[in-house]
Amino acid sequence: MNIKRFTVANPINCHAVVKDIKSEDITKLTKVEIEDKSLIVKLEDEDIVYGLGENVRGINKRGWIFESYCSDDPNHAQDKRSLYGAHNFILISGKEKLGIYIDCPSKVVFDIGYTNLGELKITVVDGEYNLYIINGDTESEITKSFRKLIGQSYVPPKWAFGYQQSRWSYKDEDEVRELAKNFRDKEIPIDCIYLDIDYMERFKNFTLNKESFPNFDKLVVDMKKDGIKLIPIIDAGCKIEKGYEIYEDGIEKGHYCKDEDGKPFVAAVWPGQVHFPDFLDKDARLWFGSKYKFLVDKGIEGFWNDMNEPAIFYSEQGLKKAFDKIEEYKGKNLDIYSFFELKDTILGLSNSNNDYNSFYHNVDGKKVKHNDIHNLYGYNMTKSAAEGLEKIDENKRFLLFSRASAIGAHRYGGIWTGDNTSLWEHLEMNVKMMPNLNMCGYMYTGADTGGFGGNCTPDLLTRWMQWSIFTPLLRNHSAMGTRNQEPFAYDLGTEKSVKNLIDLRYALVPYIYSEFMKATLNDDMMFEPLGFKYSDSTSRTVEDQLLMGDSLMLAPIYKQNSKGRYVYLPEEMLMVKIKNIDEMEFEVMPKGHHYFEANLDEFAIFIKKDKMLPLGKTAKSVESLNNEKLKVIAFVNEKANYNLYDDDGVSKNYKTLKADNLSIEIKYVGNDLKVETVVEGKTTIKELEITAILSNGEVRKINHKI
Amino acid sequence: MNIKRFTVANPINCHAVVKDIKSEDITKLTKVEIEDKSLIVKLEDEDIVYGLGENVRGINKRGWIFESYCSDDPNHAQDKRSLYGAHNFILISGKEKLGIYIDCPSKVVFDIGYTNLGELKITVVDGEYNLYIINGDTESEITKSFRKLIGQSYVPPKWAFGYQQSRWSYKDEDEVRELAKNFRDKEIPIDCIYLDIDYMERFKNFTLNKESFPNFDKLVVDMKKDGIKLIPIIDAGCKIEKGYEIYEDGIEKGHYCKDEDGKPFVAAVWPGQVHFPDFLDKDARLWFGSKYKFLVDKGIEGFWNDMNEPAIFYSEQGLKKAFDKIEEYKGKNLDIYSFFELKDTILGLSNSNNDYNSFYHNVDGKKVKHNDIHNLYGYNMTKSAAEGLEKIDENKRFLLFSRASAIGAHRYGGIWTGDNTSLWEHLEMNVKMMPNLNMCGYMYTGADTGGFGGNCTPDLLTRWMQWSIFTPLLRNHSAMGTRNQEPFAYDLGTEKSVKNLIDLRYALVPYIYSEFMKATLNDDMMFEPLGFKYSDSTSRTVEDQLLMGDSLMLAPIYKQNSKGRYVYLPEEMLMVKIKNIDEMEFEVMPKGHHYFEANLDEFAIFIKKDKMLPLGKTAKSVESLNNEKLKVIAFVNEKANYNLYDDDGVSKNYKTLKADNLSIEIKYVGNDLKVETVVEGKTTIKELEITAILSNGEVRKINHKI
CATH class of the missing domain: 2.60.40.1760 (glycosyl hydrolase (family 31))
Structure with missing residues (x-):
């Protein structure tokens, strides 16, 4: 063992x-x-x-x-x-x-x-x-x-590999419809639009703001007809408000975390005072999970769970103490020490250790202090939702991801990497985070592309997208008060570049989905450090390149005003410099250190020796993808191969059924290249349009019927 | 024109x-x-x-x-x-x-x-x-x-090019003596120890804390005997306190900034409530400047002016309003909007626009609102000090630098780059800042090496020092509450690496001082982007390499866990890989992209074609340097030359006198190398121990008597 x-x-x-x-x-x-x-x-x-x-x-x-x-x-x-x-x-x-x-x-x-x-x-x-x-x-x-x-990681529906647009907040129906129309008019593919906290009635979970979303049900249906899913947020804290069903029901059933005296613990988040459902208590967890049905019944197929560390703006107790303390400072000549104490009194209100030490969970009948199980809270909120959704339809995949997490929660949902900022450093950090996330079971994950807080510049969005189109979760999200960062929020040049990248993402869906599913089902990583596959000392120290799936090495550009970057090739590889789906240049590069040039509207990926990259067509949404004909870029040295995984993308049959696999092999027969394909299960693909690049740089085009 | x-x-x-x-x-x-x-x-x-x-x-x-x-x-x-x-x-x-x-x-x-x-x-x-x-x-x-x-930039005394150790705070005489002893015992060179705010009596400018520094005068003398200068901090704000001479004198003479009603404006900083001297008013400026004499009379030869943006923790007015506003929130159920308002009420107290709009200066008899001249405040504090020190000794150079600055202040003092953090990104930022600072007249400048806020790791300190030993101001400074980051605060390996780097800094003083003085006197830059000297498109985009003085290109390592880095050579250069003064390796490298390896205790610099680097010996302090014999590393292609500037390092004679110049030329006579030196003025150097590296990598040793 x-x-x-x-x-x-x-x-x-x-x-x-x-x-x-x-x-x-x-x-x-x-x-x-x-x-x-x-x-x-x-x-x-x-x-x-x-x-x-x-x-x-x-x-x-x-x-x-x-x-x-x-x-x-x-x-x-x-x-x-x-x-x-x-x-x-x-x-x-x-x-x-x-x-x-x-x-x-x-x-x-x-x-x-x-x-x-x-x-x-x-x-x-x-x-x-x-x-x-x-x-x-x-x-x-x-x-x-x-x-x-x-245990095996969470698998989302295939449409969750489409482009997703979010902002805190698209505030009302008109804004959501206008946004969707913008994408469709500009022919920029999109699969999801997010609803942040303002869709709710005063931030109450499982309610709807009737003023801003008077015809929510119709909105969901109309959007879905157009290939767009609405993804609402759910927060951990439930507003304390007489008459609010979740509040009253939870109180009645005793499903909220308790304070020292056994009374429901009062914290405050968006809506002001809230109680926290006790996700550690099985009954409370099932109870909360059952509430998702309210939205599923309206046609919702995906959720993001937020504020579930849990974030606490302040507790009732804490705020009272702070006000008392502030009283003491009044009228005094505050020097460095007392002034910073005053500041800390207010700043220290949020997410305070005091609060985490003053409420309790029911863990299998035992009263357990929150701090003793702190890291399980968000985990069990994800589990709560997953269990609730499973009850609604046990064979349907829902999109589900969370902000807080711990190992274990990876079986129930994905995560996004939290409230990052529009910084070049945060793009770089996301690159470095991916393999470590994969190691820990988080496969369906990605960063808020463009950055959540702060103001994104058009060049940062462009470079970030050049990276994010390879991450399973591809969501552009930004905070209230920051500059808009939708693909068309900037100049036309930026819009064109970003559209090209989103089109490319849709063309990449066959590869990304295939690699995601194979890695997830086999407990492998989708993003790997070079050192995992190449043992030379240089590969082991490379921090800003990653192996992605079976065929690719990525070397994203993450520095402002860069016109290129250095890249280390642990073996001979094929550089594919990309402007858009139809403009790609190939260059065979020997093992070693290289510098490649790439203007803002260009980037490069690398295909490993004897590997290939299948590329589909773009479409307005994932379900509209039509990949009867697939392009394949192959870097053929001796014998190139690729195994393209596919499935229905919506059911959980991947757990029980053999998937659909298309194996492609390209090998030399004499001086000719011969293509062989084997289909296991079924495939929608009828033809392969292969561009084979040989080690000497020679390009051969081969069409292959399946 | x-x-x-x-x-x-x-x-x-x-x-x-x-x-x-x-x-x-x-x-x-x-x-x-x-x-x-x-x-x-x-x-x-x-x-x-x-x-x-x-x-x-x-x-x-x-x-x-x-x-x-x-x-x-x-x-x-x-x-x-x-x-x-x-x-x-x-x-x-x-x-x-x-x-x-x-x-x-x-x-x-x-x-x-x-x-x-x-x-x-x-x-x-x-x-x-x-x-x-x-x-x-x-x-x-x-x-x-x-x-x-x-106009010409400020010139500090030559000893200000030595290593400087700071921390908020070395709190008492014993700690300062112990610190100095540690450096001397471990034979780590040092020229300055800084006194942060705690040396004062309750943060009052131009006072001494008699409890912690009972024998301040003797301490200054003893330290100086040992080659160490004490550099006290001076803050912009002066404490409001009956009986405190500066306060009473300033009130009496009307030298403080006024509020709308003409009463002295009340802000608060370290000591609690303060008044701000009106540095824009000539009389007030001269008055404050004259106060430095209190410390100069005790043997102090250098100062750092701080908090002169001016930083305001809060104003009397602002704090009153904040307390009133907080009162309104009491007992309410604060939601996202009201809670963040409450937070902002406290956070917004510091450096608020309201305050900057509510006090006034006397500019040539005209009442001018602070915000209308905001950027001149720190500038004129520096000018105040410079004028005061000039009155004490018009031909003596004092060390003087400031936190706040505007163009114009560069004639009166240097700056440090402010309260940075122990982040690898802040090392990188400092590298990129240097040429832009030089452009704007700031020649005597450098970052808080190791980072002021946050906790410095031993590897960050080591890599940061590998860069900082080339900046004119080389100071290690850290904040209260952070990990100690003196050279010996970590393991013995780190101590050895950092000692080697400080020794190397002292060996570099002839070159650094020469390049600093030539650039300053000729209105040139000491740190230049590659694009200033090489016009190829790659040179123009390089962001993390700099030309430093006449002979060098620097390519510091600023990424954690790096074992090397990429470097672009705009022409053939000589790489000097350095472990310490006595362990250097040479490699001639062709124009183009390269990757060089360098473990944590190594780094590399590059000598330009036909240029040379003079290297002295280390010593316990700059005034102890004995450079009768100078090592010279020359990269000889056709004819290498270098002009070594020197002067007495303490007087302002550089303004009126011709300096001491030693020109060195190494050229081919047939296949032999011939060395010629010309002395203008005088020189202490009697012998050159030349290591000439030829384009083909051949190494020739030449001793040359002067």
Whole structure:
């Protein structure tokens, strides 16, 4: 067995792990030293530490201290320690390779060479956890073992691979219809429009603002006819308001988190005072999950769960104390110390440790302090929704993703990478985050393209899109008060570039969906660091290129005013420089360091040796894709092959049925290229239009009927 | 004349310009369109926009909107618009080249392709300014014309090129002595130790905390004997306190800024309530400047002026209003809108526009609202100090630098680049800032190495030092509450690496001082973008390499966990890979793109063709340097030369006297290399130990007596 489990104290069952592994005697633990509440591993100079899913900094996490503690902190600079997710898996890769997973519901600190350059120190703050040690010969093997341990990742409907447009908020029906019309008039493909908090009646979950959305049901239907799904937001907190059904029902049934005295805990978020459903309590979880039906009945097929760290603007208690404290400062001459105390009194109101320590959950009949299970809250809200939706239709895939998460929730929904900012650095950070997210089970994920907070410039949107069109979740989202950043919010040149990119995304759907599904079903990664496949020392240090699926290496441009970038090729590859679907240039490049030029409306991808990239046509939405004829770009050295996975895209039959597979092989017969295809299941594809590029740069066109 | 001046309305004289240029008829302005309060210039795709001195983002400022408005904002991410300085010079470089200087005391907005990709729009908010249009054939020519327009930059004493250690705060005599002892015991060179706000009695300018510094005078003397200068901070605001001499004297003489009613304006900073000296009023400026004598009489030879944007924690008025407003929120159910209003009530207290609009200056007898001259405040504080110090000894150089600044202040002091953070991005930002600072007259400048706010990791300090040892101001500074970041605050390996770098800095002093002085006296830049000297399109887009002085190109490593980096060579150069003074490797590299490897304890610099780098020995402090024998690394192609400038380093004789120059020439005579030296003035150097590397990589050692 390459996975060993060690149990320390009496941890709560997080339901993160799906395999039953017997706990071993911790005194037999090797390679890892135990010191009080900490685990210590010596790091060699050449060791890389991967993992931690959604977090700041590099693919290699060395040189910083991270905390797994779901945090609503939109200002995520390099000096932050936590983002919205708590993903406790790390992988040490050096002469020895080792996976470590801390299965624990509360705060874990990962000091990865921050205090001592050569030491990894993991501290489980409350000292109760299951430790999993995963051995293997390669990074991929260890990751795969870990992924099998935590169970198969969430699979969204295929239409969720289309382009998605969001903003806080498209405020009323007219604005939504106008937006949709804009996309259709300009022939920019789109599959989803998001409804942020303003669609609700004063921010109350499972209500509708009748003034701004008087004909919500019709809107949903009309949009859907046009190939566009509306995706409403659901928040964790439920408004305290007499007469509001969710409030009253939850109170009556006792489904809200309680304070010390057993009364429903009062926090405040968007609507002011709210109660938090106790997602850790099975009954409450099922109860809340059943509420999604209100919107599903209106034709809604997807949701995003938000504010479920849970974010707390203030608690009733906390606000009262703050006002009392402020009273003391009145009329005083405040110096540096007292003034900053005053500031902190107000700033400290939100997401405060005091509050997280003053409400309780019912975990299998046991009263558990929130802070002791903090990282499971958003996880179980996702589970709540997934269970509720499964009850509505057990064989239908819904789009579902969350802001807060922990390992385990990856089986129930995806995540977006939280409230980022329109910064070039956040584009770069997203690139680096993807493989670490995949390692931790998060496959359906992506960043708010263009950035949520702050003001996006047209060049940033363009470069970001050049990257995001490869991420499963492709959503452009921005905050209230910021500049608009829809594809047509800027000049015509930008609109054209972004439209080209969205068209390309739709052409890429066959490849992206295929790679997503294969990786998800096989517990593999879709985005990999170069070091996972190439063991040379340079590949191991590359931080801004990724392998994406079976065929591609990506090297996005993420610097403003760049007219190109450096790229390292761990082996000979085919560079495909892309302006749009119809304008691509090919160049065979030898192994080694290169610089390629790319103006703002261009970028490059790389096809690996003997691999190919299938490309469909664009369409107004994913369900309108018609890929009877597929273009294939193949870089043929000896024998190129590709296996194109497909399925119905909406049912959960992928769990039980063999999928539709089209295997393509291109090989030399003498000096000629011969194409062979094998279909398993069925395929809609009737013809392949192959552009084969040989190692010497020669281009051969081959049409192949299936 | 390559400079044209146009006067719009009736601007206040900022005294930024030292040349008397007749104003021309603005209707004759070409290339620049005027639209209301804005100037508009069309940008071509290939245009680069340099300038704006101390600001965020790249060397090329395209793609963002900047504001010249001195701001105390330590959280300077890419999405900020202003830092501490207001440097209104920009240089458009494309097929056409154009310098634009907005001589204006208040806010100016530079929209550089932010709203429209292809348009530069400069808006002078109050509409009164002098516009200078500078023409020239090259970027260097335009910059030099501009620098001549604004007058020669400040020159510090030579010892200010030594290593400087700071922290908020080394709190008492014992801590300062212990710190100095640590440096001396570990043989790490040091020239300055900084005293942050805690050396004062409750943050009162020109007082001493008698409890923590009971023998201040002796401390200064003892330290100086050991080659270490103490550099105290001076803040803009003066505490309101009966019996405090500065307060009472200033009130009596009417030297403080007034509110609407003519009473001294009450703001609050470190000590609580303060008044701001009216630096715009000549009498007040001279009065405040004369106060520096208190510390100079104790042996102090350098100062840093801080909080002079001016930073305002709150004003008496503002705090009262905030408390009133908070009262209204009490007992209410605060929703998103009211809660964020409450937060903003407190957060908005600091550096508020309301406050900047409610106090007044006396400018040549005229009552002028602060906001109308906001950017001149820090500038005139620096001028105040410089004038005061000049009165004490008109021929002595003092170390003097400031946080806030505007063009004009560069003649009186240097600046540090403000309260940055321990982020890799802030190291990168500092690299990009240097040429833009030089353009705007700021020659004696540098960043808080290791970062002021946040926690510095050992690898960040090491990489940052590899860069900072080339900046004139080399200071390690960190904030209260952050991790210590002195060279010996980490592991022994880090200590050794940092010591090696500081030793190397002292060996570099001859070159750095020579290049600093030549650039300053000739109105040239010391740090240049590659595009200033090489016109190929790649050189023009390089953002992370700089030419430094006559001989060097720098390509610092600024990414965590990097084991090397890419570098572009615009011509054949000599790479010098450095571990320490005694361990250097040479490699001749052809023009083009390269990747070089460099572990954490290594970095590389590049010597240009036919240029050389003189290297002295290290010493405990600059005044202890003994450079009778100089090492010279020369990259000889045809004829290499270098001119080493020197002077006494303490007097202002550089203004009137010819300096000491040692010219070195190495040329071929047949197949032999011949060294010729010419001394103008005098030199302490008696021998050159030359390592000449030829284009073919051959190394020749030559000893040359002078």
